[in-house]
Structure formats: C-alpha cells, structure tokens
Amino acid sequence: MNTDKEFRAKIRQQNKETAEWENSDEGMNYNVSTVGDIVRGAEKEKKLIFETLRSLPKNVREKVIREVVFVMFMPSIHGHAVDLYVPGEKVTLIILNFTSMKNKSKKFKMTCIAHEIAHVILGHSGLTNDKGAERKTDNLCEKWGFGRAYKTYKWFE
Ligand SMILES: [Zn+2]
DSSP: OOHHHHHHHHHHHHHHHHHHHHHSSHHHHHHEEESTTTTSOOOOHHHHHHHHHHHSSSOOOOOOOHHHHEEETTTTTSSEEEEEEEGGGGGEEEEEOOOTTSOOOOOHHHHHHHHHHHHHHHHOSOOOOOOOOOHHHHHHHTTOOOOOOOSSSTTTO
C-alpha cells in the first residue's frame, strides 16, 4: 500500500520534471522543428518561438510541436510571416521573416508567431475562402494574450 503510494508519487514527480524539461530551452530545442537556424545562428529568434509556445495553452503547444515546422530567414518573402500547409506531409510550415522584423519589438514578433499558429489551429493553412479568417485569427491570438496582427481588415472582408 505504502509502496504503491510512493510509486505514484514518484511517477507524478517524473511527469512534473518531464513537463518542466519540455518547456525549457533544451526541451524546446529537442522537440520543436525549425529550419533556417543552420544558415545563420538564429538562436535569439528560436528562443522567441519557444517563448511564444510556452505562452500558449498546452494542447495547442503539443499540436504545434507535432504538426508545424518553423522556417526562419527567407528575406525575400512578402510581409513578416506566412503559413503554408504541405498536404502530403500533413505538416504546416510557418515561415518567419525575421529580417523584415528586425526593427520591430519583441511583442510584435511574438504576435506574428502566435498569429500564424492561430491560423493553423483554425484550419486556415493554405488557401481559405473565409473572408473573416484574419479577424478570427487575431481574435484567437488576442485570447491567448498576444496582440493583434492587423489594425483593420478592410483588405480581407
Ligand atoms: Zn493572417
């Protein structure tokens, strides 16, 4: 009886330690898929992605870790960020242009990352016919505690 109790306490402790490790930079480095860091040591940018993930609900974070690849650099893409669903791979690439965001605040950059994650969670990856997609995405992003990516939606709606 006592041993059983001790065993369960030990498992609980292990689970707690695992969760702490998964949320550490080392754990995130191990679990989160990123591309582009090889090109130029983008450690700072990678940590911003990790910090954004840590601020998200656990189920969202786990889905992102399973199904999203973050692509960094790409100075030629238009805008700051975009998400691209790869059907055969059942994976979404979140392409982040940290070059174009270099003079923006940390809060702005994290909002960009969270905004693209919100698109993934809402199933907008790739092309969507929903004219209200950007507004809904910003609503979710704001619910998670980030800012809004757009001030107006007149280009979309
Ligand atoms: Zn968007």
